[in-house]
Amino acid sequence: MRKAMIASALLIAGIAGLTGCGNEKKSASVPALDPTNMDLSVKPGTDFYQFANGGWMKNNPLQAQYSRYGIFDRLGDTSLDQIRTIVNEAASMDQTQGGIPQKITTLYQLGMDSVTLNAQGAEPIREELARIAAIKNDKELAAMIATLHREGIFPYFVTFVDADEKNSTMNIPALYQSGLGMGDRDYYLSEESKEIKDAYKEYIRTLFTLVGYSAEQADEAVKAVLKIEDKIADASYSREVLRDSHKNYNKMTGTEWVNSNGLLDWNIYFDTFGVPVAENIVVKQTGFFNDLAKAMKDVTLDEQKLYLEYNLISAAAPYLSDDFVNANFDFFGRAMSGREELQPRWKRALNTTDGALSEALGQLYVEKYFPASSKEKMLEMVGNLQTALSERIEALPWMSDETKARAQEKLAAFRVKIGYPDTWRDYSALDIKDDSYWANVRRSNIFEMDYMLSQVGKPVDKDKWLMSPQTVNAYYNPTTNEICFPAAILQPPFFNPDADDAVNYGAIGVVIGHEMTHGFDDQGRNYDKDGNLNDWWTAEDAARFKERTDILVEQFNAVEVAPGVYANGSYTLGENIADQGGLLVSRMAYENSLEGKERPEPIDGYTDAQRFYISYATVWAQNIRPEEILRLTKIDPHSLGKNRVNVTLRNIDDFYTAFDITEGDAMYLAPEKRVNVW
Structure with a gap:
């Protein structure tokens, strides 16, 4: 989950008055952890990914239309179903030319009209x-x-x-x-x-x-x-x-x-x-x-x-x-x-x-599906994660006080975006007409390019979002030093209002920590608190950082993803640093949240520490085709889901304690070979 260059592609009386979250939305209760998603025939120390996700993978075989199907894809389908409802509702609204309902309805119907397209x-x-x-x-x-x-x-x-x-x-x-x-x-x-x-x-x-x-x-x-x-x-x-x-x-x-x-x-x-x-x-x-x-x-x-x-x-x-x-x-x-x-x-x-029409649909999506309470709880969690990362930075044994002070300044300057933008895009200049599907896609692309070109030589709009609210993802943007969590990712299994805290910290908490850590990964660390490409590290600290990240590179380079094909530890380094940092920071934030409270009793036989790590593994559950493994290994800066779990967890001492993993277990990595960056 990382900022990439995004190039893709409002209001009429019927929706101009929307403010985002006027009413509280209630969704059906979802189990915090579903035991049927697990494979209890496999020990946690043998293959933690299979232990946590084997049942889910068995119960969710790949359908013919997918090259990979995982939790992100399932939530993406949920979001798409919700958008489908919105689009169908738009068709019954006023279809005056130039209005948002007309634009939504016309473009969607052109895409559905196979007879005209084939003619x-x-x-x-x-x-x-x-x-x-x-x-x-x-x-x-x-x-x-x-x-x-x-x-x-x-x-x-x-x-x-x-x-x-x-x-x-x-x-x-x-x-x-x-x-x-x-x-x-x-x-x-x-x-x-x-x-x-x-x-x-x-x-x-x-x-x-x-x-x-x-x-x-x-x-x-x-x-x-x-x-x-x-x-x-x-x-x-x-x-x-x-x-x-x-x-x-x-x-x-x-x-x-x-x-x-x-x-x-x-x-x-x-x-x-x-x-x-x-x-x-x-x-x-x-x-x-x-x-x-x-x-x-x-x-x-x-x-x-x-x-x-x-x-x-x-x-x-x-x-x-x-x-x-x-x-x-x-x-x-x-x-x-x-x-x-x-x-x-x-x-x-x-x-x-x-x-x-991403933000036009996003405005309707937020009004219909996003509860205000989710944003409030997320802001609290972000604050807790920010405190934990600050504590971890302060305690780093390899970093000098000088660089720590600059790192703390950058962390304190993070901009946080949750759910949806405060100001919505205006789509009045986008003309959607009943001529051809491609003509409208082309006009949409030009509309987006004109919007982008209008920013040349102007101040950066730091309130602009790079993802729509209905996108199941998150990002860190180094030049604005911001972390962003769209509404669609704030649902189970990432964020579950009915779950215990350990489960939420293991899922959305790690996502928050992941995006924060991107500000200090091998790329993000090159940008200062104001988002400028500026070397704020001492030479000695930069060398110590590289010593640690080189070990992480070697660990992932050793992973054989297909016969004779190995993961690319250098290319995936930023995401691997962020995965590890997200886990370490969120785990500390969870422990901090227990201060002054009694530790929760085990649930379904699992301690809160165990539930934290099972929850983390759960969000990376997926089935994937051999062809897609090879393709993603070439083009994707993220490691494959299984490696985001097993390889990353082997470096975290607390994980060993939680599941009593010892020498001789396949998940075991000798202490002297483990590495923590942040």
């Missing part, structure tokens, strides 16, 4: 394909790249607007490497990915055939796309290097960049995209852009046009006729992730509607 075929993208095909020179090419970027399609690279990492109160445009259809450079560089790459070639071939290319023309398009994407992959920074915040910050004026890089006509690009060339920009990976500029010298204009056409067709495919949708699923769903079946149309249409 339209590739027609919704014909005009833009023709414009790409008509490109005659490099200036028109640069303008088209900028046009596609404004539509949320990202050949070659991404341009976005975010806080300047060395002047975090102000927004600045930034350029970031992109342009790989398979998402990660290893799919292009590794021989082990040959089978996936062959499937990718077939996907490209199919798309060009569907828009009317002959077999020979489609084959030429495949060659052109792979020629360019192979060059992009060769130039791309590795996932590990992308974690280096300092290396990925290179500030200059747009004019300086125009004069130093020849990838395209940057003056035309910036003008078309909407970024004044005189503005300062950040080039996240200068080496990528410079290497790619050199590599592209033997690529023809016609080849680049085919590459742009492919980017357009592939982006639009999920919103066109069934043959496009199925081709897209066959590669991204079946070949890459192992899914056996496409999600039902209603889910896909809801996800699109939610993406385009």
Whole structure:
């Protein structure tokens, strides 16, 4: 759970008066811990993940539409069902053009109308394909790249607007490497990915055939796309290097960049995209852009046009006729992730509607489903976790007083967001019309891009949310030094009003501690209390930090996730630090909460300490396909669920005490090999 670059996509009389939580909502009671979720045939010291979750995994086999199904997915389905109710209710409201109900209803119904979608075929993208095909020179090419970027399609690279990492109160445009259809450079560089790459070639071939290319023309398009994407992959920074915040910050004026890089006509690009060339920009990976500029010298204009056409067709495919949708699923769903079946149309249409109108739906979601008491209890828990982390920092044996003081300042400056934003987005400028599904998705993307571009050179809006209330997730944002917990994650098993405190601290408490610890992980520690990229550590403390994190890297590198395939401890380091920190901080916060009270009696035969750790393991219960294991190991900075439990817990002394784990147990790790960072 971490901030990523988010690019996706109000009010009328009927909903303008909503204030968020006017009435208390009551949900059905949920058991704090369900014994049927456990596998008591396995001892905690043998495989704690299986012990805590074996029953759940047995009772929740993977359905054909999923590549992975876990607690997050189950709650995501719950949220989607709730959004479905809201969307159905919107259909019975006033459908005046331009109102939120009309926008919700029109977009959702367009996604559900398979008859019209199949009759339209590739027609919704014909005009833009023709414009790409008509490109005659490099200036028109640069303008088209900028046009596609404004539509949320990202050949070659991404341009976005975010806080300047060395002047975090102000927004600045930034350029970031992109342009790989398979998402990660290893799919292009590794021989082990040959089978996936062959499937990718077939996907490209199919798309060009569907828009009317002959077999020979489609084959030429495949060659052109792979020629360019192979060059992009060769130039791309590795996932590990992308974690280096300092290396990925290179500030200059747009004019300086125009004069130093020849990838395209940057003056035309910036003008078309909407970024004044005189503005300062950040080039996240200068080496990528410079290497790619050199590599592209033997690529023809016609080849680049085919590459742009492919980017357009592939982006639009999920919103066109069934043959496009199925081709897209066959590669991204079946070949890459192992899914056996496409999600039902209603889910896909809801996800699109939610993406385009996220806060409009979020406002309705909060009014209908989010109890005010949850926000109050969360604020109390956050305060308790903040106190515990402060105590842990103060007691660190490896950190100097100087660095501790700076760390305490940063912790005290955390901004906390819970449930929903105080001010809702205005969607009046987003036009949803009854023309085509793709046309509305395209307009939604442009609406989002215009919103983002309007922030260039302006102060950062620290009240803006990067996730909608109905999102089952949480994040830490280093440039605003904030932690955020959307409403949808504040439900069982993460947050359960009917559960004992040990269970809630083991679940949502660890989530809170996890996000707080991100402020001090291998990336977050580079940002100061104001969100600026600023080295506030002594050299000695930085070295001691690295000594500890290197051990954590080695522990995860040793985990074999599939035959001959190992976890990437360097790439997942930030999340692994946060998992461990979340556990240690929340465990201390729970113990602090007992001060002056009698320790609770065991429940269902488990002590409060045991219930804390079982609760933590429960939130990572999941079933996952072999293909998805391989895919996530390449692209996901989070460790697989089982490793987030077993590998992390082996470092925590208190866990050993709670379950009487001793030498000879599979979960046992010798004390001298254990490491705690925070």
